Amino acid sequence: MNDRVEKKVLKWNRQSLAAWLLDERFLQIFAQVVFAGIVVLVGYTLYQNMANALAKQGMVLGFNFLRLNSGFDIGFTLIHQTYASSNLTALEVGLLNTILVSIISIILSTVLGVLVGIMRVSNNWLVNRLAWFYIEIFRNIPLLLVIVFSYTLYVFNLPDVKNAAVLPGPSFLSNRGLNTPSLVPTATNTPYLITLLVCLFATIFLVRLVVKRFRLDNFIGGLIGLGMMIILGAIAWLVMPSAPYSVEVPVKLGLNYTGGNVLPPELMGIVIGLVLGSSPFTADTVRAGLQSVSNGQIEAAHALGLSGYQTMRLVIFPQAMRVIVPPMTSNYLSLTKNSSLASAIAFPEIVHIASSITSQTGRAVEIMTIVMGMYACLSLITSLFMNWYNNKVKIVER
């Protein structure tokens, strides 16, 4: 009797265990626990290996090295930096240079890309084919090759300082870079800037009022505002007791120029390379956007009596932007990431400086973490901005 009960209980237990094991809810949790276990185990093993390897070299993970002297001068800096500055300052210089290169290249490649994209939808066969040719060529060549090629051409095939080409400004183009005049702030600089700021607010206020009162186009309002600002700025410049800025012209001194701004060949090389290498993608995006607007829309606009400019501005453009902006975001993101290729031509952007610091301190793990974190932040900021812009241009549905 007792025996039978025990057997029954056992049998029941076994069945329920099986049922329980095959229950989807259990499986779901079980699979995840196993997965998490594997990830943690692999991660722990890797970390342990790394700690062992570092211990063998007598190093401990830590970020104290950031405060030590970097020990090298950086050729192109936006903030003050010398060999006595800290590693952190060097990284800051690199980050600023990366941002500078990215912004310049994004603006120029957008201008060129939009131009080629519009050429690509032109009715003129020759213009159309030429744009197609440009896109096909630069899309299929590695960006790094374009950058290295443009840099090498710049350094080897431009005249030296002695025979530098004189551009308006006066600026000088030579294989040592592009030397342009610079503006040096004088004593009246601060009051001038404050005046400008006041003028700016006044202009924005006035233009808003005018646009609302006369129901003007926002674009035309912007043009009026810009014109007003230029006139006000010029008046303020003349009214000031002495000029708020003095112009410093580069002067040839021996084998180089002194004074003024200099855009070094590395900067020119990376910007030219990035612009040539990225604009085909922009052009293709623009073409796709323009072609996505159906012909009926354009015909309808003409039927309503809109002019060519009005059709472009009020009908085609708003609809095309909806298609253009999302892929443009990823174009800009990849351009920002591609600016890291400048390290191949020794332009001191973040990756180049990071590898210099790595070779000086041996802190590969920490520095790579910092650099990757910086790029992740840049990507995040770019996509936040583009999402905000996309929300502005996307068609509002009911």
Add this chain to the structure above:
Amino acid sequence: MTASNQILPPPTERYTILNWLRKNLFQNWLSSIVTLVMLYVIFVSLRGILVWTLTEGQWQVIIANLRLLMVGQYPLQQIWRIWIAVGIFGALIGLSWGLWIRQKLAATLITLGGPFLLALLPVDTATRLTWVGVGFITAAGFGLARVFPRFLRRIVLVAWLVYLPVVLLLVRGWTAENGPIPTVGTNIWGGLMLSGLIAAVGIILSFPIGAALAIGRMSRYPLISAFCVVYIELIRAVPLITVFFMSQTMLPLFLPSGFNIDPLMRAMTAFTLFNAAYMAENVRGGLQAIPKGQHEAAAALGLSSFQSLRLIILPQALRNILPILTASVIGSFRDTSLVMIVGLLDFLGIARVVLAQPQFLGRHIEVYIFLAFVYWLISYIVSYIGQMIEARTGVDATRR
């Protein structure tokens, strides 16, 4: 159905040359001015390029260094191994062309004639003869495929699958110094061969990893999908070059002590892991484009979730993303040039070695133009093959 109620296609436009010119080049005065300016610019630049190419350009630098550019410092006595790999590749291309893409006459002629064209290059006689041999092997493959299509189909597929491992083994070698096939260290691999190998390994290995990541990202298990999301987004947020740097400096640290991994392996690992994140997003795009009804129909038929994935979802998803896959294959091939920055002598890296030779100082324009042309040509061929496969799998026919 009678002929009268058939819907005729719209008439195609036909022009005389003059009409065509007026419609496409001289529509109005603005268009005419633009055309004339463009014609002048094209004339001047073409003349400049032609004059430079034919008179000023000294192409001796390419001819003298062709072997270096193609295979790096691979030992001369062992180069037959690379030729065997090229020969097998030719045979496989010929076979596949004969089996699957035979309708396009012009493309077929170019494919079969490619090796013979390469034999016309101004190189030494032995190389030329070998190219002729490769040409005959390709043609033989094409012929065989036409004669025994049914029999060969499966064999060729398997051969493609094992091709890359076999080539890697053959190029690397496995016997001692004095054996028949001595080991050649990866430190002296180089040139276009190295670029091709890195690209091939990166693309092929990244595909299964990427597909797994994509499926994991869409999984209903929150832990798994969170892991995949973090991996994909983290990799996509950073530039490839930092991943290469990290692999060169950190990968050896992560491995147990005594376990050595050479720089090429490090680069290949990094490239694969990097590509996998992008591949995952491509595959996810394809998976998400499949309507929900397909999942439900598969479930209603009693297929398990694995079966429905393998038989219903993935085939459709892959066919949908073929164009993107072609583009990303080309992109990956271009991206291999970045290994130059971490010191590998790939096609671009070896070009710098060539430019450092004292007798060819300052010949950078010739070398870089040659490089650009080769990269462009390969990208073009890959995109053409992609279009062929798209046409075969009928993406357009099913597009709604």
